Amino acid sequence: MKDPHMTERVLTIALAGNPNSGKTTIFNTLTGTRQKVGNWPGVTVEKKEGLIEYRGQTLKIVDLPGTYSLTPFSIEEIVARNFILDDHPDVVIDIIDASNLERSLYLATQLRELDCKVVFALNMMDVATARGAKIDVAKLSELLDVPVVQTVGNRQKGIDDLLAAAVDLAHSNKPVPQKRKVRYNPEVEKAIEALQQDLAAQLRGILPYHPRWTAIKLIENDTIVQERVAAVAGEKGAAVFETARRQREHLADRFNDEPEIITTDERYGFISGIVKEVLTTSIRQRIDISRNIDLVLTNRIVGLPIFFFFIWAMFQLTFTLGAYPQDWIEAGFGLLASAMGYLLPEGLLKELVLDGIIQGVGTVAVFLPNILILFFCIALFEDTGYMARAAFLMDKIMHLVGLHGKSFIPMLMGFGCNVPAIMATRTLESQTDRILTILITPFMSCSAKLPVYIILAGAFFGAKAGTVIFIIYLTGIVFSIATGRLFRSTLFRGADAPFVMELPPYRVPMFKSLMIHMWDRSKIFIKRMGGVILIGSMVVWALASFPRPAEIHERHAAEAARIEARFEERAAGADIPRPELEAQRDTALSELDRRTQAEQAEQSLLGRLGHGMAPFFAPIGVDWRGGIALLSGFVAKEIVVSTLGVLYAVSDDESTDQALQHALRASGMTGLSAMAMMVFVLLYLPCVATVAAIRRETGSVRWMLFSVVYSTGMAWLMAFTVYQGGRIVGLG
Amino acid sequence: MSVRLSEVKQGHSAVIERVGGSGALRRRILEMGMLKGVRVHVEKYAPLKDPIELIVRGMHVSLRVEEAAEIIVDDIQ
Ligand SMILES: Nc1nc2c(ncn2[C@@H]2O[C@H](COP(=O)(O)OP(=O)(O)O)[C@@H](O)[C@H]2O)c(=O)[nH]1
Ligand SMILES: [Mg+2]
Numbered sequence: 144m145k146d147p148h149m150t151e152r153v154l155t156i157a158l159a160g161n162p163n164s165g166k167t168t169i170f171n172t173l174t175g176t177r178q179k180v181g182n183w184p185g186v187t188v189e190k191k192e193g194l195i196e197y198r199g200q201t202l203k204i205v206d207l208p209g210t211y212s213l214t215p216f217s218i219e220e221i222v223a224r225n226f227i228l229d230d231h232p233d234v235v236i237d238i239i240d241a242s243n244l245e246r247s248l249y250l251a252t253q254l255r256e257l258d259c260k261v262v263f264a265l266n267m268m269d270v271a272t273a274r275g276a277k278i279d280v281a282k283l284s285e286l287l288d289v290p291v292v293q294t295v296g297n298r299q300k301g302i303d304d305l306l307a308a309a310v311d312l313a314h315s316n317k318p319v320p321q322k323r324k325v326r327y328n329p330e331v332e333k334a335i336e337a338l339q340q341d342l343a344a345q346l347r348g349i350l351p352y353h354p355r356w357t358a359i360k361l362i363e364n365d366t367i368v369q370e371r372v373a374a375v376a377g378e379k380g381a382a383v384f385e386t387a388r389r390q391r392e393h394l395a396d397r398f399n400d401e402p403e404i405i406t407t408d409e410r411y412g413f414i415s416g417i418v419k420e421v422l423t424t425s426i427r428q429r430i431d432i433s434r435n436i437d438l439v440l441t442n443r444i445v446g447l448p449i450f451f452f453f454i455w456a457m458f459q460l461t462f463t464l465g466a467y468p469q470d471w472i473e474a475g476f477g478l479l480a481s482a483m484g485y486l487l488p489e490g491l492l493k494e495l496v497l498d499g500i501i502q503g504v505g506t507v508a509v510f511l512p513n514i515l516i517l518f519f520c521i522a523l524f525e526d527t528g529y530m531a532r533a534a535f536l537m538d539k540i541m542h543l544v545g546l547h548g549k550s551f552i553p554m555l556m557g558f559g560c561n562v563p564a565i566m567a568t569r570t571l572e573s574q575t576d577r578i579l580t581i582l583i584t585p586f587m588s589c590s591a592k593l594p595v596y597i598i599l600a601g602a603f604f605g606a607k608a609g610t611v612i613f614i615i616y617l618t619g620i621v622f623s624i625a626t627g628r629l630f631r632s633t634l635f636r637g638a639d640a641p642f643v644m645e646l647p648p649y650r651v652p653m654f655k656s657l658m659i660h661m662w663d664r665s666k667i668f669i670k671r672m673g674g675v676i677l678i679g680s681m682v683v684w685a686l687a688s689f690p691r692p693a694e695i696h697e698r699h700a701a702e703a704a705r706i707e708a709r710f711e712e713r714a715a716g717a718d719i720p721r722p723e724l725e726a727q728r729d730t731a732l733s734e735l736d737r738r739t740q741a742e743q744a745e746q747s748l749l750g751r752l753g754h755g756m757a758p759f760f761a762p763i764g765v766d767w768r769g770g771i772a773l774l775s776g777f778v779a780k781e782i783v784v785s786t787l788g789v790l791y792a793v794s795d796d797e798s799t800d801q802a803l804q805h806a807l808r809a810s811g812m813t814g815l816s817a818m819a820m821m822v823f824v825l826l827y828l829p830c831v832a833t834v835a836a837i838r839r840e841t842g843s844v845r846w847m848l849f850s851v852v853y854s855t856g857m858a859w860l861m862a863f864t865v866y867q868g869g870r871i872v873g874l875g
Numbered sequence: 876m877s878v879r880l881s882e883v884k885q886g887h888s889a890v891i892e893r894v895g896g897s898g899a900l901r902r903r904i905l906e907m908g909m910l911k912g913v914r915v916h917v918e919k920y921a922p923l924k925d926p927i928e929l930i931v932r933g934m935h936v937s938l939r940v941e942e943a944a945e946i947i948v949d950d951i952q
Contacts, residue, residue: 245932407905411908446921538937642938
């Protein structure tokens with residue numbers, strides 16, 4: 144009989160499991176494209192959830208972070224455990240890698256110890272079978288008193304049964320079985336019992352969690368549980384903690400090791416008992432294909448060259464293949480601009496749309512193809528299992544900076560665009576590594592900064608421009624390494640996250656999950672274009688366009704009228720051919736337009752800001768025009784060049800770059816001040832899209848502000864050193 | 876004769892006698908199933924000689940050399 148109330152309640156089903164057990168695959172199969180990707184509150188761990196309809200009921204599927212255990216050491220483990228403890232999901236599905244039963248059961252036994260309803264998905268059954276392993280599913284289910292469903296995630300097998308089992312369990316009134324959990328050896332059990340009695344006596348009714356579990360955790364010295372108990376217990380806590388301390392001491396004495404080590408050992412003992420009963424492996428050992436692949440890919444001699452080749456190929460693909468759609472997007476925006484120019488009447492609105500919105504969003508939108516391709520490559524690296532090998536190969540080098548091998552790829556992506564690079568830090572497991580990588584990635588000089596270097600180095604260093612640009616890139620790398628080391632020894636002191644990393648078997652990736660992977664991340668970029676970047680472009684436009692002194696525009700109109708009049712007059716005189724006169728008139732008019740624009744820019748808020756900040760920029764050899772250009776670079780770094788173009792009133796034709804370079808040389812800038820400005824561009828605050836990415840991925844406004852202040856402060860200091868140092872030495 | 880796991884040559888295997896070190900690292904190593912009495916195979920060293928790839932309970936795991944030095948092993952084959 145159907146209970147009418149039941150259909151109204153949303154059932155929450157959480158997916159738990161080891162990394163690489165197929166969790167994401169099963170989550171994607173269950174939710175399809177109806178998934179929401181966000182972050183767990185306050186931390187940088189990715190949270191995925193999706194609502195689905197099942198048998199007329201709404202189910203909320205939550206993907207918990209992949210973990211090997213529920214010991215609250217890493218943020219992932221804390222997040223996963225807290226969700227189960229505090230949000231009380233109706234059912235937890237534990238995805239077990241059947242081809243790696245023993246290790247998978249460690250998390251499973253911990254889940255069984257928690258007071259929640261659990262279903263096992265015995266995934267990777269195909270792999271297990273291929274390896275000659277036979278698993279007695281009924282026996283496993285009986286031994287742990289848990290429903291067990293066999294699945295093959297990448298072929299969508301068994302998923303319906305899994306969902307049915309989970310929903311049935313959620314609806315059943317059967318309490319969570321208390322037997323068939325881990326039994327520890329008699330000494331440990333005695334300690335647990337004693338503490339449990341104390342807990343019951345002192346804190347009956349107010350204990351947030353199951354007493355036995357609480358007792359075990361207190362004996363294991365679990366700080367989170369200690370805090371929670373202390374919070375509810377008040378004064379009565381003291382007696383309990385005293386008992387826990389005594390029991391810990393007693394056990395430590397008895398076994399000559401920490402109690403939490405003993406319980407880990409005992410759990411594995413319990414597990415090997417189960418494995419002995421349910422698993423039979425035929426003697427025939429299959430060849431391990433992954434192992435053979437690794438003979439090449441992590442080979443001592445060719446491993447690194449192959450890795451660098453893959454990286455090179457990734458960038459090649461990104462920039463060559465990406466160039467085509469990039470051209471289309473550029474053309475599209477061009478078309479849009481001319482259509483708008485045609486449709487909209489002269490005036491402010493037209494300027495806003497053309498110079499503000501289309502120009503601003505357009506310069507960022509052209510990166511979309513590159514970003515899609517980069518994310519696709521990253522998804523490919525991750526889903527095949529190569530990412531772990533990349534970390535294995537690069538760890539030695541990255542460890543020198545105090546980082547994990549996996550930080551290498553995000554940092555490298557920073558040379559392309561910082562936004563995907565920062566989002567790619569999600570592949571890192573440790574929160575500290577992730578934040579540190581996010582903080583130092585912006586110093587990898589992104590491709591949008593290159594046009595700025597090309598103009599400046601080209602103008603002042605001639606044939607040596609290439610070398611100068613190379614030095615700038617190198618400075619960025621050295622600076623990020625130095626920053627990494629500095630932060631490691633100050634902000635993020637303490638031991639590095641242990642590098643105990645699984646090298647999962649290579650697998651053929653599923654196209655669908657690659658697509659979902661790529662799309663999830665690109666979507667964020669696209670949303671940002673419609674949000675932060677759109678607003679940012681409009682703000683910069685407004686700052687550059689207001690106030691509009693009437694006098695400038697009147698003078699413009701008068702001057703334009705004078706040119707027209709002169710043209711008519713000379714045309715009437717008719718001793719010069721008319722087309723030639725027309726050409727002269729047009730040159731004069733566009734010259735006038737540029738002068739007016741430059742005047743307007745100087746008088747605008749942005750111009751005043753530039754003038755106002757002149758004392759800030761002067762010590763680094765940048766004049767007010769350079770200052771304004773740098774400020775406008777906040778929208779996107781390429782805009783620095785176009786702003787300089789406007790301010791120096793250079794013509795709009797083919798040779799803009801040369802004209803601008805000429806104007807820069809004429810303006811009193813020197814090689815030294817150009818160098819200082821390049822150093823500043825290299826290091827100073829990232830563009831708005833990157834700042835938004837930092838905010839999102841660190842989950843904290845504070846880290847975002849820190850990054851902005853640190854990078855800008857350092858940029859100034861470095862540029863100052865270059866400029867003033869150079870002057871002292873007598874350069875420039 | 877007991878030695879550190881980091882001293883075991885590529886292609887050899889040994890039985891874990893004791894996992895030293897402290898805190899998160901030690902716990903993590905144990906939780907990955909590297910317990911006393913378990914045989915580990917040293918599959919290879921990374922091209923830059925660090926980290927090490929091990930095979931434990933049929934699973935490939937990598938550890939840094941300094942971390943492997945905390946694991947005391949015996950019975951090298
Ligand atoms: N052979 C096989 N491969 C699977 C199975 N389930 C998932 N995979 C593959 O295993 C890899 C890792 O899966 P993923 O869902 O990303 O694992 P997660 O780390 O737990 O999220 C992917 O390449 C999947 O296609 C399965 O049952 N059998
Ligand atoms: Mg996953």
